[in-house]
Amino acid sequence: MKILIKSGYIHYGYQVKDKEISVTQEEIEMIQSLNVKYEIVKEEPKYKRKEKSEDDI
Amino acid sequence: MAFTPAKDKGGFNPKGGAIIRIKEVNDDGTDFTTASSVYDIGYLQETTILDNTPTTEFKDEAGDTVQTIEGDRSVTVQGVLMQRDKATLDIAKECRGKFYFLYKYNGIVNGKHQEMFYGCGKIYPSFEVKLQGGTTPFKFTATKLNSAISIAATIATAVITAGAGALETRQTATITIAAGDYYTIVETTVA
Numbered sequence: 001m002k003i004l005i006k007s008g009y010i011h012y013g014y015q016v017k018d019k020e021i022s023v024t025q026e027e028i029e030m031i032q033s034l035n036v037k038y039e040i041v042k043e044e045p046k047y048k049r050k051e052k053s054e055d056d057i
Numbered sequence: 058m059a060f061t062p063a064k065d066k067g068g069f070n071p072k073g074g075a076i077i078r079i080k081e082v083n084d085d086g087t088d089f090t091t092a093s094s095v096y097d098i099g100y101l102q103e104t105t106i107l108d109n110t111p112t113t114e115f116k117d118e119a120g121d122t123v124q125t126i127e128g129d130r131s132v133t134v135q136g137v138l139m140q141r142d143k144a145t146l147d148i149a150k151e152c153r154g155k156f157y158f159l160y161k162y163n164g165i166v167n168g169k170h171q172e173m174f175y176g177c178g179k180i181y182p183s184f185e186v187k188l189q190g191g192t193t194p195f196k197f198t199a200t201k202l203n204s205a206i207s208i209a210a211t212i213a214t215a216v217i218t219a220g221a222g223a224l225e226t227r228q229t230a231t232i233t234i235a236a237g238d239y240y241t242i243v244e245t246t247v248a
Contacts, residue, residue, distance in 0.1 A: 007204075007205075007236070008203055008204030008205070008236060009204050009205050009206075009207075009236075010085070010086050010087050010204050010205065010206040010207070011207055012207060012208070012209040012212070013087055013088030013208075013209070013212070014087060014088070015085060015087050015204065017204070027207075027231075030207060030231060030233055031205075031207075033233065034205035034207070034233055034235050034236070035205070035235065035236070036205050036236075
């Protein structure tokens with residue numbers, strides 16, 4: 001899961017404020033326990049449905 | 058944070074763990090791009106872990122205390138180093154202008170290893186060796202963390218097992234210290 005860190009947080013040695021990081025569910029719980037503000041980043045689906053063009057119709 | 062003190066005979070232990078390890082970090086507690094090594098500062102004669110906030114009592118004209126105001130908080134680790142080899146004395150010269158993460162092992166209390174992790178702080182750049190005797194004082198002052206810190210299990214393990222005489226496995230999970238705090242105390246049941 002990707003999250004956007006909104007408040008000051010040093011994740012495994014690196015300052016990640018205003019940065020997106022990939023975390024596990026366990027790490028999310030850890031971040032919550034530290035009262036770090038974050039937003040879950042909606043990930044784009046890997047395969048996008050092709051929109052119908054005028055030619056298809 | 059809730060605290061739950063209670064009578065427990067296992068909580069006694071006058072002896073410490075005799076281990077302090079340090080690792081250079083940036084002033085905000087982040088690691089260097091090239092992570093620095095972990096160093097054991099040597100044999101310790103004694104240590105004092107201190108989290109002290111003096112208070113000032115305000116009394117009214119009748120002499121009764123009406124308010125107690127907390128003063129400035131000071132979080133330090135002090136000790137006496139038993140070694141006086143060059144590498145130990147060089148700490149005083151090398152630590153100038155630098156910040157360190159500090160690990161302190163306090164031994165086994167109540168069947169649990171007690172370990173303290175200080176996110177960032179400064180070592181007093183001094184030594185004072187009296188001969189005969191040969192010991193020198195050590196002092197570390199922790200700084201308040203602006204950002205919460207999580208220390209990867211691999212780093213925590215590297216800190217715990219660094220130096221001579223690798224120890225039995227203790228804390229092996231990720232260590233966390235909350236923003237606005239100075240240190241965290243971790244207890245792990247003895248295997």
